[in-house]
Amino acid sequence: xxxxxxxxxxxxxxxxxxxxxxxxxxxxxxxxxxxxxxxxxxxxxxxxxxxxxxxxxxxxxxxxxxxxxxxxxxxxxxxxxxxxxxxxxxxxxxxxxxxxxxxxxxxxxxxxxxxxxxxxxxxxxxxxxxxxxxxxxxxxxxxxxxxxxxxxxxxxxxxxxxxxxxxxxxxxxxxxxxxxxxxxxxxxxxxxxxxxxxxxxxxxxxxxxxxxxxxxxxxxxxxxxxxxxxxxxxxxxxxxxxxxxxxxxxxxxxxxxxxxxxxxxxxxxxxxxxxxxxxxxxxxxxxxxxxxxxxxxxxxxxxxxxxxxxxxxxxxxxxxxxxxxxxxxxxxxxxxxxxxxxxxxxxxxxxxxxxxxxxxxxxxxxxxxxxxxxxxxxxxxxxxxxxxxxxxxxxxxxxxxxx
Amino acid sequence: xxxxxxxxxxxxxxxxxxxxxxxxxxxxxxxxxxxxxxxxxxxxxxxxxxxxxxxxxxxxxxxxxxxxxxxxxxxxxxxxxxxxxxxxxxxxxxxxxxxxxxxxxxxxxxxxxxxxxxxxxxxxxxxx
Numbered sequence: 001x002x003x004x005x006x007x008x009x010x011x012x013x014x015x016x017x018x019x020x021x022x023x024x025x026x027x028x029x030x031x032x033x034x035x036x037x038x039x040x041x042x043x044x045x046x047x048x049x050x051x052x053x054x055x056x057x058x059x060x061x062x063x064x065x066x067x068x069x070x071x072x073x074x075x076x077x078x079x080x081x082x083x084x085x086x087x088x089x090x091x092x093x094x095x096x097x098x099x100x101x102x103x104x105x106x107x108x109x110x111x112x113x114x115x116x117x118x119x120x121x122x123x124x125x126x127x128x129x130x131x132x133x134x135x136x137x138x139x140x141x142x143x144x145x146x147x148x149x150x151x152x153x154x155x156x157x158x159x160x161x162x163x164x165x166x167x168x169x170x171x172x173x174x175x176x177x178x179x180x181x182x183x184x185x186x187x188x189x190x191x192x193x194x195x196x197x198x199x200x201x202x203x204x205x206x207x208x209x210x211x212x213x214x215x216x217x218x219x220x221x222x223x224x225x226x227x228x229x230x231x232x233x234x235x236x237x238x239x240x241x242x243x244x245x246x247x248x249x250x251x252x253x254x255x256x257x258x259x260x261x262x263x264x265x266x267x268x269x270x271x272x273x274x275x276x277x278x279x280x281x282x283x284x285x286x287x288x289x290x291x292x293x294x295x296x297x298x299x300x301x302x303x304x305x306x307x308x309x310x311x312x313x314x315x316x317x318x319x320x321x322x323x324x325x326x327x328x329x330x331x332x333x334x335x336x337x338x339x340x341x342x343x344x345x346x347x348x349x350x351x352x353x354x355x356x357x358x359x360x361x362x363x364x365x366x367x368x369x370x371x372x373x374x375x376x377x378x379x380x381x382x383x384x385x386x387x388x389x390x391x392x393x394x395x396x397x398x399x400x401x402x403x
Numbered sequence: 404x405x406x407x408x409x410x411x412x413x414x415x416x417x418x419x420x421x422x423x424x425x426x427x428x429x430x431x432x433x434x435x436x437x438x439x440x441x442x443x444x445x446x447x448x449x450x451x452x453x454x455x456x457x458x459x460x461x462x463x464x465x466x467x468x469x470x471x472x473x474x475x476x477x478x479x480x481x482x483x484x485x486x487x488x489x490x491x492x493x494x495x496x497x498x499x500x501x502x503x504x505x506x507x508x509x510x511x512x513x514x515x516x517x518x519x520x521x522x523x524x525x526x527x528x529x530x531x
Contacts, residue, residue: 400437
């Protein structure tokens with residue numbers, strides 16, 4: 001077993017060796033520019049791009065002509081939201097997005113706000129899910145776009161995309177979905193879900209970093225203003241020479257995700273449940289963050305009461321995980337996602353996100369359960385809060401001096 | 404974040420973890436910080452008849468630097484008079500542990516813990 005054990009699959013994933021094999025010929029031997037129409041180097045690269053476009057489209061049940069390649073989900077989110085806002089600004093100036101979205105969505109919306117657009121940052125329920133009635137109530141005749149992620153990166157909850165899509169379509173509002181964390185882990189169908197724009201990232205699905213895509217619906221047609229101008233690649237929506245090896249990698253990753261999704265889901269879910277039961281059966285005062293049922297298989301986000309997240313990560317340094325604790329970020333603010341779920345600051349400080357994936361094993365899970373239980377017990381022995389709770393003190397009744 | 408060796412050493416082998424009897428008149432207890440801020444330190448000192456701190460214990464909820472700062476402080480106050488202990492400044496703690504700017508508040512908290520423990524001890528002495 002290799003240490004540290006990787007359990008941060010929501011941060012990124014290793015490139016699947018089969019993906020790498022598919023990519024390798026496109027660096028040195030077949031290096032042509034897919035936009036070169038006049039010779040065989042260009043033609044073979046163009047054929048590879050065409051194949052990749054089909055593979056990507058097929059995973060979300062789209063038409064290959066609806067795929068725009070980008071540098072990743074952050075660019076796709078920017079292009080979708082900024083591009084739609086600017087193209088449709090005559091029609092309306094209102095955008096709705098939940099407070100638990102990725103920063104690529106939230107920050108883009110904040111920039112639009114500064115430009116004069118109206119943005120509703122929609123609160124979510126305590127299980128992390130969007131309340132459809134609240135979403136509908138937030139819509140006005142000025143609303144042009146709703147942006148809701150498929151799966152949350154921190155707590156793994158799956159949003160009710162089909163219902164959101166139906167609502168948006170009935171109100172003639174465009175629906176953008178950041179699917180970076182959901183793609184390949186759950187069936188995605190842009191037509192059944194009425195999704196108009198969908199952001200894709202390769203490195204979350206065992207593909208290379210630096211490549212992604214934006215699905216842009218053709219029927220009924222969705223228009224957007226480009227951010228990058230130049231040679232008019234990607235039907236004018238995103239100029240820039242297409243990176244053939246990265247595209248081949250993204251395409252292969254999508255194809256593998258499609259063919260292995262069902263089996264992988266069951267395997268990863270079994271591991272996640274083994275981890276959850278292993279930890280929760282041996283420790284008290286631990287809480288799951290986010291809904292358990294509407295949740296992607298590979299995510300487990302737990303708060304360990306009375307133990308600070310960063311010190312816990314030091315205690316379990318044999319496993320690579322993320323924490324919602326402020327101390328792991330430069331901002332000193334605990335996770336805004338957990339706060340939006342109504343998790344109090346204290347519990348947000350004690351949260352750990354375990355991310356499982358394609359290469360996780362049962363042996364790794366068992367070892368992680370062991371070190372987490374030991375680490376939490378050790379830190380609780382050192383925790384004045386734990387001591388007070390053991391003595392029957394109600395911490396909520398104490399006055400603390402904020403600092 | 405990569406940790407300084409001294410922080411790691413105190414974190415891995417914390418000195419003087421535990422509790423003293425807080426009812427004892429020779430024991431001063433300081434509790435500083437807040438759970439919502441991510442760190443709470445409890446520092447206890449026991450002062451002998453010569454006015455020297457002959458024992459110190461801590462318990463800390465917080466990041467590695469907070470644990471290290473409290474562990475270090477228990478080592479430093481032992482054998483010192485109360486006034487000598489009060490002379491320990493957050494700057495000394497931060498320097499000893501080479502804390503980065505974002506962790507300076509851990510050393511401030513440790514200094515506050517000493518003051519708070521001493522204040523508790525003194526109020527007990529007056530009362531008793």
